[in-house]
């Protein structure tokens with residue numbers, strides 16, 4: 001993916017997603033560099049479906065039309081792994097068979113070559129999240145907040161061009177949620193990543209500080 005500082009944005013052009021005869025999503029949207037747009041709406045209104053569409057893994061039961069432009073490139077038909085869109089889920093989804101460092105190294109792009117260079121990147125990433133020395137640890141031994149920070153660091157090491165956040169704070173307790181919000185939003189902004197946040201929590205939306213889009217409930221017949 002070519003990065004162009006002039007067009008560091010994520011654009012949805014006339015995106016229409018339907019399930020059977022029912023329209024789930026009908027949306028045009030532009031998210032600028034470092035901007036965080038929040039999507040809210042009742043359960044079943046299509047929030048996760050929209051993220052799946054943008055991520056490139058929309059289940060085949062859905063019909064979609066429209067275009068997704070990432071930094072000016074049309075990614076609508078691209079497979080997920082070529083889109084360079086990072087996705088943070090509710091669960092950190094760390095690989096249990098890899099160490100913390102192994103999980104981070106998994107996120108590294110192939111442009112970082114050589115064992116030493118890769119180890120340095122992992123060390124830097126751990127330092128950056130105040131987890132220096134955690135590289136050899138088993139992910140199962142980490143606290144919820146530590147796992148969440150590793151999950152974000154792994155995504156950032158993959159040098160995404162945009163970030164999708166699927167209720168990433170909902171399983172954290174109240175005090176940790178505040179810290180993680182700050183941690184994630186600061187990094188999204190400082191890296192200039194256009195970010196789309198899905199949440200049920202008004203506090204998340206307030207902290208994100210950007211535009212809030214509210215989806216309507218899906219018609220009862222579906």
Ligand SMILES: Nc1ncnc2c1ncn2[C@@H]1O[C@H](COP(=O)(O)OP(=O)(O)OP(=O)(O)O)[C@@H](O)[C@H]1O
Nearest residue numbers: 019041042043044045046047048049050059061218
């Ligand atoms: N693979 C699928 N096949 C058929 N229908 C699906 C599939 N995945 C989701 N749906 C339906 O699509 C609609 C939207 O689901 P989606 O998960 O996007 O909602 P949501 O807004 O993210 O809900 P929640 O807030 O509960 O996570 C729901 O009616 C759901 O049952």
